[in-house]
Amino acid sequence: MLIDFNIKEKIKGFKKGSPSLRSGQSQYFDIGIAFWLINPEEKEYTPEYLGRKYFHPVRSRPAEGGATDTSGRPASNGVNKELYKYAIKKLKEYKLEKLFYEVETPLLSVLAEMEKTGIKLDLKFLKNLDKQLEDKLEILTKSIYKEAGGPFNINSPKQLGEILFQKLQVDLKGVKKTKGGKISTDVDTLMTIKDRHPVVKYVLEYRELFKLQSTYVKPLQALADKNGRVHTTYIQTGTTTGRLSSQNPNLQNIPAEGNLSKEVRKAFIAEKGYQLASFDYSQIELRILASLSGDPKMIEAFNNDLDIHKMTAANVFSAGGGSASGGNVMTLDKVTPEMRRLAKTLNFGVVYGMGANAFAKTSGLDFTKAKNFIEEYFSDFKNIKEWQEEVKSQARTSGYVTNLNGRRRWLLEATSMFRSEAAEAERAAINMPVQGLAADIIKIAMVKIADEIKKRKWEDSVRMLLTIHDELLFEIKEDIIKEAVSVIVKIMESAYELEVPVKITAKTGDNWGELEN
DNA sequence: TATGAGGGCGCC
C-alpha cells in the first residue's frame, strides 16, 4: 500500500495500464486527506505542517535545510509514520473509515484521470472573443475618461471612488461603506447611483467585460496545452464542508449567466466525434434539507414532483399562516412570478442560515417585511426550524457537527462570547450537513460511474471531465451517447437514497454554452 | 521584485 501525501499527483504520473492502477482501491492511503476528514479546517495538509502541529509542537529550530533531502522534499518518513498511525486511530474513532476508504480514496484515481484528460477549448473562438472584448473595452475606457474629465485607473476602487464622489460630486445617498471604512464602488452601489451620472453605466459595463477578459479569456488561452485542452487541479482538501475545489484554472466558476458571459462557456467544446453532456442534480440541497428535517410539506412536494419554489410561495403567501392548521393554502396557479422569485430566495437563504437583513437586501423588501416572511416560512415548515435548532445545539454542546456519513466540521466558535462569531459558526453549522451530504452524493456517483465505465470498457468513449458541485460534465462519443446518458443518469439518481426522489437534468451539445435536453 | 491585504466578482 502506498502511504503518502499528494497521492493524486503520483497516480497522474503512472503510465496507463501500470499494475498499481489495476489492483483494487485500498492500495492508497493519502495522509493529507485523512487529516482533512479528521479536521477540515487545518491551514495545510502537508507533512511539515501536520508533523509540527501534532507531534513536534515546539521545535526550537524548525528544520532549516538540513531536514530536506536532495529532491528538496522533507525527509519526513518518520513523521509520516507517526501521522499515519494517528490518522488510522482517529478515522476509526470518528467513524470516518467508510467515507475515507470507499469515497475519498477511490476518488483519487477518478480525479487524477479527469485532470489528465482535461477539457477542450475552441482557441480560435477565444481569440476572437478576446479581440471583441479588447475593442469594447477601448471604447468604454474612452467614454469613461471623457465623462470623468480625464484619465484614471478604472480598476482602482480607490480612484474610482474619488472621481465619482469628489470630482463629479455624485450624490452619496444610499451608498455603503466597505469594511475598511471607504466608500464602496461595488456593483450594488453602482446600480443604485446609475441614474446620478452617465459615467456609471459605462463603468458597470467596463467591470463586467474586464472581468471576463482578465479572469477567463486570457488565462484559459494561456493554460491550454498543445491539443487545446485545459487541465484543472482538484483540491480534495480544499473546503470545510466536503466539496472539492478547482484551481489553476478554476473550472468551477466559469460564467453561466449574461450575454457575453455565455460566450466564455461556448469556448468549451467536445472533440470531433464526441459531444459534451452535463448532468445536474436538481434542487439537491433542498431535497437534502427536506430529507434531513423530515418536513412533511417539503417531502410531499418533492414526492409529487412539484415546483418547489412555487409550493413555498403558496405557503408563505397564504395569509395568517393558516396552512399549518389545515387552513387555506393558495393554489399553485395563483402564485405570481414575483412571489415565486421571493420564495426561491427564501429557500436558498434558509439553507445558508440567512437572516432578515440579508433577505431584505437580496429581495429588495424592507426589513420588516423580510423579517415577517422568514417567520412565516418557519411557521409553515416547522420541521426545518426544529432541525436547524438541533444542529446548532449539537455544535454548541460538542464543538462540531457531522453529516449523515460522519463527515465532520469542528465549530468551537459556536460558544464564542462574541455574538457575531457564534452566529457565524451557527450558520456554518446548519449549512454543513446539507452541503456536505450533497458533496458525498456526487462523489459516490463519480466513483460508481468510473467503475461502470471500466466495466463496460468505455474508457475511450466516455470521459468524465468536470465536477461542479452538483453537476458532472462528460465528453461522450456520439455513437453511444444515448446509452451512456441513461446509464449515467441512473447511477447518479441512485447513488444515495434520500427520503425524497433524486432527480437529474441531463443535457447534451457541441459546446458547454449551448446544451439542450 | 515579492508578498499580502483589501476590494471586487465569477460559480454552486
Next chain:
DNA sequence: AAACGGCGCCCTCATA
C-alpha cells in the same frame, strides 16, 4: 453597517 453557506482569481496598493 455588516452578515447568506462554500470556493479561487483578478487588480491595486502599501510594505518589505
